[in-house]
Every structure is written in structure tokens, then in C-alpha cells.
Amino acid sequence: GNSVTQMEGPVTLSEEAFLTINCTYTATGYPSLFWYVQYPGEGLQLLLKATKADDKGSNKGFEATYRKETTSFHLEKGSVQVSDSAVYFCALRGSGGSNYKLTFGKGTLLTVNP
Amino acid sequence: KAGVTQTPRYLIKTRGQQVTLSCSPISGHRSVSWYQQTPGQGLQFLFEYFSETQRNKGNFPGRFSGRQFSNSRSEMNVSTLELGDSALYLCASSLEVAGGQGDTQYFGPGTRLTVL
Numbered sequence: 001g002n003s004v005t006q007m008e009g010p011v012t013l014s015e016e017a018f019l020t021i022n023c024t025y026t027a028t029g030y031p032s033l034f035w036y037v038q039y040p041g042e043g044l045q046l047l048l049k050a051t052k053a054d055d056k057g058s059n060k061g062f063e064a065t066y067r068k069e070t071t072s073f074h075l076e077k078g079s080v081q082v083s084d085s086a087v088y089f090c091a092l093r094g095s096g097g098s099n100y101k102l103t104f105g106k107g108t109l110l111t112v113n114p
Numbered sequence: 115k116a117g118v119t120q121t122p123r124y125l126i127k128t129r130g131q132q133v134t135l136s137c138s139p140i141s142g143h144r145s146v147s148w149y150q151q152t153p154g155q156g157l158q159f160l161f162e163y164f165s166e167t168q169r170n171k172g173n174f175p176g177r178f179s180g181r182q183f184s185n186s187r188s189e190m191n192v193s194t195l196e197l198g199d200s201a202l203y204l205c206a207s208s209l210e211v212a213g214g215q216g217d218t219q220y221f222g223p224g225t226r227l228t229v230l
Contacts, residue, residue: 043204044221101170104157
């Protein structure tokens with residue numbers, strides 16, 4: 001079945017530092033890949049997505065590139081802000097039948113200090 | 115366009131009771147999925163409904179059930195509640211087109227269920 005592995009947290013950074021959160025996946029076929037963010041006490045918000053190999057998703061300064069050769073979708077941001085403090089989830093969604101569900105990684109807690 | 119709404123936002127129940135949670139998808143979205151989020155197990159897929167039919171089901175006991183109405187609104191029911199059912203229950207909707215892939219799921223704020 002499909003699976004997602006993301007780096008263990010927590011991650012603590014100073015404001016304006018560079019962020020990388022690693023994510024690798026196992027899936028058959030050509031899944032779509034997503035990053036979601038969850039702020040305290042809230043549901044999940046879509047951060048960015050990519051639906052085919054070499055696609056780059058980007059939003060709010062965050063980027064991730066769909067790398068089929070390394071089965072990876074690492075999240076990066078050049079300069080984090082205190083407001084980026086949240087839990088980040090990498091997820092994939094397959095195609096057809098039972099693969100339509102989202103499979104999530106365990107989440108990475110990011111804390112950004114001023 | 116209004117987002118996914120879930121009611122109630124918070125629930126406290128006791129063991130053995132049953133509970134019904136409601137989800138209204140984004141207007142025009144035909145697929146509704148439910149997920150359970152706990153600190154120990156993370157985010158786990160419960161089931162997905164599309165055009166009033168359950169299309170996918172996760173690995174949860176039969177105490178967990180759901181349905182979807184003709185207006186795409188969905189409910190999930192948990193019977194005979196156990197302490198371990200305490201969790202954040204998230205609903206997500208997506209547009210879905212026939213043969214499409216990667217339709218984005220948009221999440222509601224969740225219902226926080228506490229079982230005492």
C-alpha cells in the first residue's frame with residue numbers, strides 16, 4: 001500500500017532561518033503529492049501540491065518539487081517567520097479506486113523563535 | 115465560497131453512548147472523506163462518500179459508520195463509544211471529476227470528541 005515518511009520533529013528555528021522538511025513516499029503508479037499545515041486548534045489547510053513528476057508546488061514562500069526518481073517531496077522555505085510555527089503534514093493521493101484516500105506522514109512540528 | 119463546515123465543534127460523551135457528527139462540503143463538491151486524528155496514530159482515513167455511495171473505507175471497526183445525502187452533506191456515527199475514540203474528527207471535501215486524479219481535499223475545522 002501507499003505510505004509517507006517525513007522527518008521526525010520537532011524542528012526549532014530562529015526567524016529568517018532556512019527550512020527543510022524531508023518527505024519520501026512509496027506508492028504505485030503516479031500519485032499526487034501535498035503539503036498541509038495545521039495551526040493549533042485548527043483543521044488542515046492545503047499549503048501546496050504537485051500532481052506529476054518535476055512539478056513544483058509553491059505558496060507563501062514555501063516550495064516543494066515532485067521528484068519521482070528519489071520518490072521525494074521535500075518542503076523548503078528560504079526565510080521562516082514566527083507565524084510559520086505549526087505542524088506540517090506531507091500526504092499523497094493515488095489514482096483510482098481505493099487509492100483516492102489521502103495517506104499522511106506523521107507530521108513535523110515547527111517552532112520559529114523571534 | 116464558504117469552506118467545509120463541521121458541527122458540532124466540540125463534544126463530550128461517556129463510554130457506551132453514540133454520537134453523530136455532521137459535515138457540509140464546499141458547494142459543488144461531491145466527495146466527502148472523514149479522518150480521525152489522534153496524537154498516537156496521527157491522521158487515519160475512515161471512509162469516503164461520493165454521490166451518496168461509500169467508495170472507500172479505512173480499517174476501523176463497524177462501530178464507525180457514515181452516510182451522504184443527496185445534497186452531498188455527510189454524517190458519521192460512532193456507536194458504543196470507547197475511551198480510545200477520543201480524537202479530532204476531520205471532514206474533507208473535493209470536487210472530483212470522472213477519471214480525475216489529485217483532486218485537492220479541503221478540510222473543515224474538525225470536531226473534537228472527548229469520551230469520558
